[in-house]
Amino acid sequence: MSDDTDKSENEAPLEFGFETRAVHAGARPDPVTGARSTPIYQTTAYVFDDVDHAADLFNLQTFGFIYSRLTNPTVSVLEERIASLEDGRAAVCAASGHAAQFLAFFTLLEPGDHFLASKNLYGGSVTQFGISFKRLGWNCDFVDATNPESIRAALTEKTKAIFIEVLANPGGVVLDLEAIADIAREAGIPLIVDNTLATPYLCRPLDWGADIVIHSTTKFLGGHGNSMGGVVVESGKFDWTQGGRFPTMTEPDPAYHGLTFYETFGDFGFTMRARAVALRDFGPSMSPQNAFYTITGIESLHLRMERHVANAEAVAAYLDAHPKVAWVSYAGLASSPYRELAAKYLPKGAGSVFTFGVEGGYDAGVKLVQGVELFSHLANIGDTRSLILHPASTTHRQLTEEQRAAAGAGDDVIRLSIGIETANDLIRDLERALENL
Amino acid sequence: MIDTAASPLPAHPLVYADAELRGILKHARTIAMIGASANWVRPSNFAMKYLQGKGYRVIPVNPGQAGKEILGETVYASLADIPDRVDMVDIFRASAAAGAIMDEAIAQKDAKGISVVWMQLGVRDDDAAERGRAAGLLVIMDRCPKIEYGRLFGELSWCGVNSRIISAKRPRMRP
Helix, strand or coil: CCCCCCCCCCCCCCCCCHHHHHHHCCCCCCCCCCCCCCCCCCCCECCCCCHHHHHHHHCCCCCCCCECCCCCHHHHHHHHHHHHHCCCCEEEEECCHHHHHHHHHHHHCCCCCEEEEECCCCHHHHHHHHHHHHHHCCEEEEECCCCHHHHHHHCCCCEEEEEEECEECCCCEECCHHHHHHHHHHHCCCEEEECCCCHHHHCCHHHHCCCEEEEECCCCCCCCCCCCCEEEEECCCCCCCHHHCCHHHHCCEHHHCCECHHHHHHHHHHHHHHHHHHHHHHCCCCCHHHHHHHHHHHCCHHHHHHHHHHHHHHHHHHHHCCCCEEEEECCCCCCCCCHHHHHHHCCCCCCCEEEEEECCHHHHHHHHHHHCCCCEECCCCCCCCCEEECHHHCCCCCCCHHHHHHCCCCCCEEEEECCCCCHHHHHHHHHHHHHCC | CCCCCCCCCCCCCCCCCHHHHHHHHHHCCEEEEECCCCCCCCHHHHHHHHHHHCCCEEEEECHHHCCCEECCEECECCHHHCCCCCCEEEECCCHHHHHHHHHHHHHHHHHHCCCEEEECCCCCCHHHHHHHHHCCCEEECCCCHHHHHHHHCCCHHHHCECCCCCCCCCCCCCC
C-alpha cells in the first residue's frame, strides 16, 4: 500500500488550494487503524520502546510523544493544519489565545525587554500586555499603529517585537500590514500578528512579511463557540542570529544540556522552543478534545467565513442607513476610512465583527442588547450564532467614562459578531429592538 | 543547521520533489557523514543518532576524531579512508568546505559506489552541485536528511511542523 507510487521522480511538490488544506492538512488516515476522521487521543502519556528511546525523546534527539503537556497526536494535527493555512513552517497550540500570546513572548523576551503593540487591540490583550506582563519584566508600549511611522518612532534598543491585529477587534480598523512588516524587518525584530478576526481565509499575514501569527482558535477557527484554544505559528523566515538580540534562540539552553534551538531546529526552532521550554514549564496545553472540535470546525472555515462576511455586509449596510444608528465602524462599508486597506489585505471581506453607535447613549445601549431575541448577549466573537455586547455596561463597566471612550467602548457603542444565520432574520431582530428604543 | 554567516545562501530557494527525496532515503543505506561531531549535543550528532535509529549505517568522517568512535562507528579522516561502500555522502560542514568534499566524492564515486551527495540545511554550493550532477551524482542542498525523513514519513508533523503533504492514503512511517 504505497502512498507515493503515483508520483513521478521529477515532479515538483504539489500545491493545494486553501479549501483542500482546510479539510486535509495534517490529517492523513490513522497509520495503524486507517481511521479517517482524526482520532481523539485521550491519553496523558506514551510508552517508550526502551530507556534509550526515552532518553532520545527527552533530549529532543528524535521526534515522538512523551506527555500530552508537550505534544499529543490530535493536537499535532490541528497545529499542522493551522501552520498550513497560514502558509507557515510550524505551529504550537495552547489552551487559549492568551496562553498562546504568553508562549510567544516567553520565547522571545528576557526580563527588562520591551515590545510595541498597537493601541487597537482586543481589550484582554491590552490588560495582559500592559499589566500582567509588566510584572514579569516585559514592558509594552502602545502606539497608534494606524500611523506606521509612530511605530518606528517608538522603537528602542530593548524593543524585541511589534504586535498588531491586522483587522483590529472590534473590527472597524485595518492596519497597513506591509508597511509595518517593513519597519519590523528594518529594525531586525519580528512582527507578531493576532489574526483572530480575519482568519487565514481572509488574510495571511506571513505572506505580507509578518514573522509570527497568533490566534485565539476559540473564535472563527473553531467557529462554533464550543472549544477554547490558541495557536502560535512561525513563518520560518526570521533570522534569529541578527544583532545577537535573541539569546533564547541562539545560545545554549541549560535545561537541554547546551542545545541551541535555532542551530538544531532551524526554521522551526521558535516553535520547538515555545513547546519544549514555555509549554513544558508553564503547562497551558490544549486538550485533545478541544483540538478535535477545532479541527472539525476548520474543515468548514472557508464556507463559514463567506457567509459570515456576506451577513455582516448586509447587517452593516442596514444599520448604516438606520435613523437611530449614529455611526457604523465596519471596514467593509464603502464609507469606511479603511476601505482601501481592507481591499488590499482583506479582499474577500472585512470579517464579521464590528461596532456601531446607537442614538440615546448608555441607556439605549442597555435597552438594545436586552431587546434583541435572536442575537446572544454575551462576551465572545466568532461563533456560528450572532452575538451582541454593550461594552460600557459589561466588559468595560469598571472603567470611568473617559477610560471607556479611550478604549473604544463609549456609552453608545454596540459590538456585533455576525453569525451564519439568515441575514434577514438578523436584520429583523435588530429592527424590532431599535424600534422599541 | 550550519553556521551560514560566512557564506550567505543565494536568495532563490531550492525545490526538490518529495518522490526524489523518498527515493534517496529508501535506497541509501550507508551514509558517510562529513563533519560528524563527537559532542552529543551538536546537530550532526543528533542527526547521526536519529538516522542510525531508522536503520541507516552512518560512518563518521572527521580528521580530528580519526581512529576514535562516534556512536559505535569508527571515525575516518577522509572519505577515501573508509574501507566500505558508501551510498550517500552527507556534508555537515560550512558551504565553503562543500566544493572540496564534492570533488573527493566524485573521485571516490566508482570505488565506493557513491550515488548521492547531500548538503545539510544551510549548506549550498551551486558550482559543486553542477560538478556532481555532471559526474552522475544525485545532489541535494540546504536540507537535513533527518528533518526530511521526519517530514516525509510523518514524525515531523508530531511537533507541529507543516509537512506540506496532503494525501488520503494511509501513511507509511518508513521508506
